[in-house]
Amino acid sequence: xxxxxxxxxxxxxxxxxxxxxxxxxxxxxxxxxxxxxxxxxxxxxxxxxxxxxxxxxxxxxxxxxxxxxxxxxxxxxxxxxxxxxxxxxxxxxxxxxxxxxxxxxxxxxxx
Amino acid sequence: xxxxxxxxxxxxxxxxxxxxxxxxxxxxxxxxxxxxxxxxxxxxxxxxxxxxxxxxxxxxxxxxxxxxxxxxxxxxxxxxxxxxxxxxxxxxxxxxxxxxxxxxxxxxxxxxxxxxxxxxxxxxxxxxxxxxxxxxxxxxxxxxxxxxxxxxxxxxxxxxxxxxxxxxxxxxxxxxxxxxxxxxxxxxxxxxxxxxxxxxxxxxxxxxxxxxxxxxxxxxxxxxxxxxxxxxxxxxxxxxxxxxxxxxxxxxxxxxxxxxxxxxxxxxxxxxxxxxxxxxxxxxxxxxxxxxxxxxxxxxxxxxxxxxxxxxxxxxxxxxxxxxxxxxxxxxxxxxxx
Numbered sequence: 106x107x108x109x110x111x112x113x114x115x116x117x118x119x120x121x122x123x124x125x126x127x128x129x130x131x132x133x134x135x136x137x138x139x140x141x142x143x144x145x146x147x148x149x150x151x152x153x154x155x156x157x158x159x160x161x162x163x164x165x166x167x168x169x170x171x172x173x174x175x176x177x178x179x180x181x182x183x184x185x186x187x188x189x190x191x192x193x194x195x196x197x198x199x200x201x202x203x204x205x206x207x208x209x210x211x212x213x214x215x216x
Numbered sequence: 217x218x219x220x221x222x223x224x225x226x227x228x229x230x231x232x233x234x235x236x237x238x239x240x241x242x243x244x245x246x247x248x249x250x251x252x253x254x255x256x257x258x259x260x261x262x263x264x265x266x267x268x269x270x271x272x273x274x275x276x277x278x279x280x281x282x283x284x285x286x287x288x289x290x291x292x293x294x295x296x297x298x299x300x301x302x303x304x305x306x307x308x309x310x311x312x313x314x315x316x317x318x319x320x321x322x323x324x325x326x327x328x329x330x331x332x333x334x335x336x337x338x339x340x341x342x343x344x345x346x347x348x349x350x351x352x353x354x355x356x357x358x359x360x361x362x363x364x365x366x367x368x369x370x371x372x373x374x375x376x377x378x379x380x381x382x383x384x385x386x387x388x389x390x391x392x393x394x395x396x397x398x399x400x401x402x403x404x405x406x407x408x409x410x411x412x413x414x415x416x417x418x419x420x421x422x423x424x425x426x427x428x429x430x431x432x433x434x435x436x437x438x439x440x441x442x443x444x445x446x447x448x449x450x451x452x453x454x455x456x457x458x459x460x461x462x463x464x465x466x467x468x469x470x471x472x473x474x475x476x477x478x479x480x481x482x483x484x485x486x487x488x489x490x491x492x493x494x495x496x497x498x499x500x501x502x503x504x505x506x507x508x509x510x511x512x513x514x515x516x517x518x519x520x521x522x523x524x525x526x527x528x529x530x531x532x533x534x535x536x537x538x539x540x541x542x543x544x545x546x547x548x549x550x551x552x553x554x
Contacts, residue, residue: 116470143424147424148421149420173417176413176415176417177417177419177420178420178421179421179425181368181370181373182373183370183372
């Protein structure tokens with residue numbers, strides 16, 4: 106195995122069901138319902154959320170799939186860029202809000 | 217239910233064989249009618265777009281002559297069943313016989329559609345400098361249906377595909393069409409826009425994208441149009457070369473083959489039209505024409521040998537690129553087919 110990640114492996118996703126087809130079939134059914142259809146959120150909104158999450162979990166398969174998914178649901182690069190800035194902001198906020206904890210420690214130490 | 221974004225690979229033997237795909241689904245796509253004569257009057261264009269299946273550009277010289285144009289009109293006159301003349305190119309307006317074809321076809325009460333790239337209104341003829349600013353008024357006077365490409369409702373995607381400055385020119389051209397009544401349901405003057413993806417992916421759902429285009433073009437520029445047609449980029453010529461250059465041809469073909477939709481196949485446009493090239497040669501569609509694939513052997517292959525019944529009895533010639541018309545919701549010059 107030359108590399109842990111190969112882009113061609115994305116298309117082999119279904120092979121994960123080789124030793125338990127029922128589980129992967131259930132997963133795909135759920136996955137498609139959750140991400141691939143219009144509902145209370147449009148399919149495009151779901152794809153943009155997927156793209157944003159893909160960046161925050163840093164999954165190259167997901168970034169590949171959801172970039173295409175965003176385009177195929179009518180999104181443009183400006184919308185996709187804003188989506189990843191949302192997760193960037195949330196992640197950054199999650200770090201910075203913990204600054205309250207360091208302030209608490211400072212107070213406890215009388216510093 | 218199929219995964220929306222994860223394609224599965226197919227064995228090599230099952231790839232790209234359109235006739236076999238039809239057979240697997242029990243489909244036999246025979247001609248239904250010849251209600252449309254789609255005439256490609258030449259390859260000269262003021263633009264040179266990334267996706268163009270014609271490889272049209274300002275340097276091309278192929279052009280339908282008057283004798284062939286007259287034969288097109290003679291065929292239309294002789295066959296009431298052929299109700300529509302669909303003029304394409306290149307930029308069809310750059311053919312010296314374009315205006316004459318429109319006037320004569322309308323005189324015969326045929327429905328006339330023109331594949332109008334919008335920017336030709338401002339660019340004019342790149343070889344002669346002739347102005348084409350009169351086109352909106354000319355189209356309106358003769359009740360021509362205008363079908364125009366606009367890859368997206370913002371500048372980035374449009375200019376990426378069709379060249380720098382095309383978006384702003386296109387917006388101004390639509391404004392001029394609106395000013396003479398196009399896009400207003402009360403005038404009967406029809407302006408339909410065409411979306412095709414800016415890259416190797418399939419279009420979004422036509423209805424949803426049409427709503428987006430209408431809202432965004434109205435909000436940003438107070439522009440109106442009638443319908444949006446979504447079409448799939450055909451993996452031939454310039455677009456295919458681009459895919460091969462970037463190593464994405466196999467992936468794109470797999471996407472099209474995996475997304476084969478029997479419902480879309482049933483409505484393919486080649487079942488109800490004949491394509492005519494600038495020299496009068498006949499093909500099943502504009503894509504076959506560009507690949508030099510004529511109608512079936514044994515069928516009259518020129519507009520000068522036109523035989524309606526013979527053409528209706530032909531077997532349509534399918535090749536691997538036909539998967540571009542049958543993927544997902546399907547694709548045709550009139551948008552989705554499913």
